[in-house]
Amino acid sequence: MNNRVRELREGKGWSQGELAERLDVSRQTVNAIETGKYDPSLPLAFKLAKLFRKPIEDLFDPGE
Amino acid sequence: MTRQTAAQYRMRVWLLMAVYVALIFFVWPYAKTAASLPLRALFALLPTVPVIAVVAVMMRHVMRSDELEQRIHMLALGIATAIVCVGSLVGGFLAAAHVIVLGGDVLLWVFPLVCVTYGTSRWWLVRRYGGAGCE
Numbered sequence: 001m002n003n004r005v006r007e008l009r010e011g012k013g014w015s016q017g018e019l020a021e022r023l024d025v026s027r028q029t030v031n032a033i034e035t036g037k038y039d040p041s042l043p044l045a046f047k048l049a050k051l052f053r054k055p056i057e058d059l060f061d062p063g064e
Numbered sequence: 065m066t067r068q069t070a071a072q073y074r075m076r077v078w079l080l081m082a083v084y085v086a087l088i089f090f091v092w093p094y095a096k097t098a099a100s101l102p103l104r105a106l107f108a109l110l111p112t113v114p115v116i117a118v119v120a121v122m123m124r125h126v127m128r129s130d131e132l133e134q135r136i137h138m139l140a141l142g143i144a145t146a147i148v149c150v151g152s153l154v155g156g157f158l159a160a161a162h163v164i165v166l167g168g169d170v171l172l173w174v175f176p177l178v179c180v181t182y183g184t185s186r187w188w189l190v191r192r193y194g195g196a197g198c199e
Contacts, residue, residue: 037193
C-alpha cells in the first residue's frame with residue numbers, strides 16, 4: 001500500500017522520532033510505515049489521519 | 065508503549081538472569097547432594113523462579129509494545145517455537161529408536177534454545193522491517 005506519511009511529516013517539519021512520540025509508537029514503526037514495509041492497523045491509520053487533519057484516503061492508497 | 069521502559073526492561077532481565085546464574089552456581093549443586101527428597105526438589109527447582117520472572121517481564125514488555133513491535137515479537141516467537149519443536153521431535157524419534165542416547169537433562173536446553181532462536185529471529189525480522197536493532 002502506498003502512503004503519503006513521509007511527505008506529510010516532512011511538511012510539518014517533524015522528525016520520525018517526533019511523529020513516533022505523537023503517535024505513541026516506536027521510530028521503527030514510523031519508518032516501516034513510511035517505507036511501505038508495514039501497513040498500520042485501522043486505529044493507527046485513523047490516528048495518523050487525525051494528526052495530519054486529512055481524510056484517511058488522502059494518506060493511504062491501496063494501489064493495484 | 066512508554067518508550068523509556070526499554071532500558072528498564074533490559075535492566076530487569078539482566079538482573080534476573082544474574083540471579084539465575086548465581087542460583088545455578090551456588091544452589092543447584094546441592095540438588096544432587098541434599099539428604100531429603102523435598103530439599104533436593106527445592107534446590108533443583110529454585111533456578112526456575114528467576115526464569116519464570118523473566119518470562120513475566122518479557123510478556124509485560126510485549127504487551128506494552130506498539131503494534132509492529134508486537135507483530136515482530138509474535139513472529140519471532142512462532143519461528144523459535146517451530147524450530148525448537150521440530151528439533152525436539154527429531155531428537156525424540158532418534159532417541160526412541162535408540163539411534164542416539166539422550167538423557168532427561170537435555171530438557172534443560174529447551175528454554176535457552178528458544179531464547180537463542182527467538183533472539184536471532186527477532187534480529188532478522190527487525191532488519192526486515194527496516195529497523196536498526198533489537199530493543
